[in-house]
Amino acid sequence: MITARETALNVLQALETGKKRSDQILHRTLEQSALNRIDRALATGLVNGVLRYRLQLDFIISRYYHHKLEKAAPVLKNILRLGLYQILFLDKVPDWAAVNECVKLAKKYKGDRMSKLVNGVLRKITPQSIALDEWLKEREPSEQLAIKHSHPKWLVERWIADYGLKKTEALLTYNNRFPLFGFRINRLKTSEEQLFSDPLFSSAAYEACGIENLFISKEFSTFEPAVSDGRLTVQNPTQALACLLLNPVPGSAVLDLCAAPGGKSTFMAELMGNNGSVTSLDLYEQKLLKITTHAEALGITIIRTVAADARSFKPENRPDAILLDAPCSGSGVVGRRTELRWKLTPETIQELITLQMELLDHAAELLEENGVLVYATCSIEPEENALQIEAFLERHPDFSVDPDRGKVPEPFLPKSGFKGAILTLPGEYPGFDGGFAQRLRKTGKKP
Numbered sequence: 001m002i003t004a005r006e007t008a009l010n011v012l013q014a015l016e017t018g019k020k021r022s023d024q025i026l027h028r029t030l031e032q033s034a035l036n037r038i039d040r041a042l043a044t045g046l047v048n049g050v051l052r053y054r055l056q057l058d059f060i061i062s063r064y065y066h067h068k069l070e071k072a073a074p075v076l077k078n079i080l081r082l083g084l085y086q087i088l089f090l091d092k093v094p095d096w097a098a099v100n101e102c103v104k105l106a107k108k109y110k111g112d113r114m115s116k117l118v119n120g121v122l123r124k125i126t127p128q129s130i131a132l133d134e135w136l137k138e139r140e141p142s143e144q145l146a147i148k149h150s151h152p153k154w155l156v157e158r159w160i161a162d163y164g165l166k167k168t169e170a171l172l173t174y175n176n177r178f179p180l181f182g183f184r185i186n187r188l189k190t191s192e193e194q195l196f197s198d199p200l201f202s203s204a205a206y207e208a209c210g211i212e213n214l215f216i217s218k219e220f221s222t223f224e225p226a227v228s229d230g231r232l233t234v235q236n237p238t239q240a241l242a243c244l245l246l247n248p249v250p251g252s253a254v255l256d257l258c259a260a261p262g263g264k265s266t267f268m269a270e271l272m273g274n275n276g277s278v279t280s281l282d283l284y285e286q287k288l289l290k291i292t293t294h295a296e297a298l299g300i301t302i303i304r305t306v307a308a309d310a311r312s313f314k315p316e317n318r319p320d321a322i323l324l325d326a327p328c329s330g331s332g333v334v335g336r337r338t339e340l341r342w343k344l345t346p347e348t349i350q351e352l353i354t355l356q357m358e359l360l361d362h363a364a365e366l367l368e369e370n371g372v373l374v375y376a377t378c379s380i381e382p383e384e385n386a387l388q389i390e391a392f393l394e395r396h397p398d399f400s401v402d403p404d405r406g407k408v409p410e411p412f413l414p415k416s417g418f419k420g421a422i423l424t425l426p427g428e429y430p431g432f433d434g435g436f437a438q439r440l441r442k443t444g445k446k447p
């Protein structure tokens, strides 16, 4: 029988090739395993925890492992990380049990000599023996934060430069918390009152988030039946803010240029009372199927999907409004996507900035005078957000920022000088991801 810890090790090993995402491998592995619900949760927690805390775990292990950890076999590194993660973070697992399991795994995968080594290293580590602050005190602040909160140093340096030390530490802390789920109530099918009078949800724990018809909760499976039958959509409130900023009116024609998996297309159709048209475009046909299926469950009939490249798509009729929810670094959702922090690089951000620029330029061509363009990302990098817009406005003097706040509730607007843009940092409001949205209008005025 393969245990939860061995399952976690197998998933971590499968990830070493770097091709697949951890949630996909976990899902497939757990589907084929005979583990019970509790052990599945343990395996999932171990994989997510080890991936998130990798930098901190390796830093601590290196103080006890008297060879070069970078040169150790991946399986040995992953066993040591699994052991240390349990010692540091899992109160319910006695340290000796965690160590024994890891020693057994080392014996099975690397033989007697390595199992002795794992035993020797892990037995020396206790939470009391770790003096992280002391070990880090000579290092520069960005490196201290990077290791303490297990994020790449270059990203921490960027955030300190953009947001200062205090806000950076707050968002790093938030990124390591258990991510909350956002849910949107489908007003085409139900109301908040009706939904929560359903006995299925009468004892469910949830919290209002300051946006009408949206709430957040730790529980996903409790609300799953209402997601399947179309009363709810999983959507983080930050994502909803972009649609509220666009505020599509019933009867209008909206073009959603990067639409899959469709969270924003379906919300816009709901805001329009299922009256008008939403053209949902994405590069990948396969991804568009999700929009069609979910729109059907929601009772939405005004969405038409189109597989095309948004940099060259020509609609038959010009839309009244465009939403461009561009591909981005995702630096605002690092807490939600377990290994994203290690996959991001300054080079990938640069490539995305170029793609976003091309998408914006083509979107600009598709609008009539007076049309509205909302540009959105789930990034908190100024180069993908405010600076991208600044450069766009220089290239397109026929566009202006539009200070119409649509249906965005007051508390989510900047404290002063609203210029059509909303930036949310991860955890700035409980449960909110990081993200950006900017409302622009094609005024047609050229100097």
Ligand SMILES: C[S@@+](CC[C@H](N)C(=O)[O-])C[C@H]1O[C@@H](n2cnc3c(N)ncnc32)[C@H](O)[C@@H]1O
Residues within 6 Å of the ligand: 239, 257, 258, 259, 260, 261, 262, 263, 264, 265, 281, 282, 283, 284, 287, 308, 309, 310, 311, 325, 326, 327, 328
């Ligand atoms: C941030 S996601 C959109 C999320 C979506 N708006 C939602 O709320 O569910 C970006 C999407 O852009 C699509 N995409 C990337 N490059 C594209 C292109 N050149 N043309 C059209 N879609 C593209 C990706 O397939 C991806 O689904």
